[in-house]
Amino acid sequence: MNRISFAIVKESLSAILLRLGFSQTRAAACARLFAEASCDGVASHGLGRFPRFVAMVRNGVVDPVAEAEKVTGLGALERWDGRRGAGNLNAQAAMGRAIELSREHGVGWVSLGNTNHWMRGGSYGWQAAEAGVIGICWTNTMPNLPPWGGSEPVLGNNPLVMAVPRSKGHVVLDMAISQFSYGALAGYSQRGELLPVDGGFDEAGQLTRDAAAIERTERPLPIGCWKGSGLAMLLDMIAATTALGLATHQIPADSLRETGLSQVFIAVNPAALGEAQKLDQIADEIVASVHGSRPAEAACKLRYPGEQTLRLRKENMQLGIPVDPVIWKEILSI
């Protein structure tokens, strides 16, 4: 891994996006989201994903000039059309609108249809927390997860994000509903490592920690087996019905053609409930109760979601973002 400064990464991506037809402002905002994902340690949805994003602008799936717009709404609830624009910019706009709504109505709920992959979901959780509000959002995806008891991927792994603002460090959960992503499975199988827990089914229909076997059967495990299977279905159903957009089973199962996603963005403004200091104190005490609890093994350090992110972000802003030289060369050649 090389380390490259945040500013150079962001400028390099921005210059490419400008050439692809993004406006100056939108190129900068889109580049920043990619750079931030890598800076926060999520290169898989940062620089690692950028070449595919460029390919999807070039193949016409992502429209560089389309901006999300409101279709209809009532009070705190709005439906937006993503118009097949850049997924991360659309998601940022939708969470931004939910935050605005929460200032006026206490809560904001924006359902966004007809959009593209939002890259790192956590970005919109951090966005809400940095605005001082609680954020919840999720997206559907192309079919990549069989329901419990099934062998055909008709559900998506539908990442779910929850964020709580806290002055000592926001708490941000960003998780897909599969136990391991295909990217994670590929990493384990390439390194010849067993998964730490069962991740799916092998050819004999048995639960297994063999990542390569799961890649072959295409039967990764939903978190909690039947529970995650139901959760993935409900997240899809709520997103698609409120966005009046596509459901997972209608989304092309091709990573270069995955489009028309449905997403939900919720913001809750705790200031509307008064006693914002108390919120901070309650969140701190929950963090402290986990930090102070007995680890299973002496070496275990118990962490809250987002804790690692803050540490990595600080380190990478100082030392430069770790960049895979192969991917960086590919990006520079675009």
Add this chain to the structure above:
Amino acid sequence: MNRISFAIVKESLSAILLRLGFSQTRAAACARLFAEASCDGVASHGLGRFPRFVAMVRNGVVDPVAEAEKVTGLGALERWDGRRGAGNLNAQAAMGRAIELSREHGVGWVSLGNTNHWMRGGSYGWQAAEAGVIGICWTNTMPNLPPWGGSEPVLGNNPLVMAVPRSKGHVVLDMAISQFSYGALAGYSQRGELLPVDGGFDEAGQLTRDAAAIERTERPLPIGCWKGSGLAMLLDMIAATTALGLATHQIPADSLRETGLSQVFIAVNPAALGEAQKLDQIADEIVASVHGSRPAEAACKLRYPGEQTLRLRKENMQLGIPVDPVIWKEILSI
């Protein structure tokens, strides 16, 4: 199992609640929620839980005359105080208020603190769906789940409910964040059966399907391991901070003293977004895609969350609710 008609079950419970100090109306409503849980096949949170509920009225944890009331709010967002009243009536009132708010603001969000165990969480999902709105709600619980990497239960299994209305049958997910409840573990260990999947850790710190071993270590598994651990923490944090109520680590870890819970009730009114028929069609198509997908084994029937409930409810309304004679005798002797 004996079968007893819904009406007799409800009347019997109602008569007991009247004697305990509930008003006529509230005794009937509370009895109905218990009877419905058993009728829907969730006896563990219906009749099976009634004797403990009575004990908690008698020991002063549940106040039979206290009603939840609004503390503060802005627009679509309200904070309510449950005043340590009956948890199921408080939850029903809070979801009822969220539904009302959603009629006016598109969305309603009610955070309820200082309340008691809500019994069957699914009840409030069905309530929302029957009112034609999407419902999401969750509760924290007493500490009963160690965080991932920990051996001390400082998290709760925090049941999460999501419901989507659908004219051919509402879709209602009702799940705790642990892979198996302690009640389920007890069932497996009493029957001497292995769990169908790993459910926690044994004394050697290894994942196991041996329910009795997990009962001994008190280390059940969160769904998705580190993922469910993070999810349980965020659900607790959002509930406690918006309700300004107790967090899991502050709730007495004693099933007869578990009180002061924090809960969230969200309703979204799809009619505010227009095209309610389209909602139905989208939900139907998602159900059809799961029903029509390839099962892992020929005998598997793929189902959506809530599908079994409808079948059972119909059967039990016709034939009577299956009632454990030991529990029924205990109830009649109250």
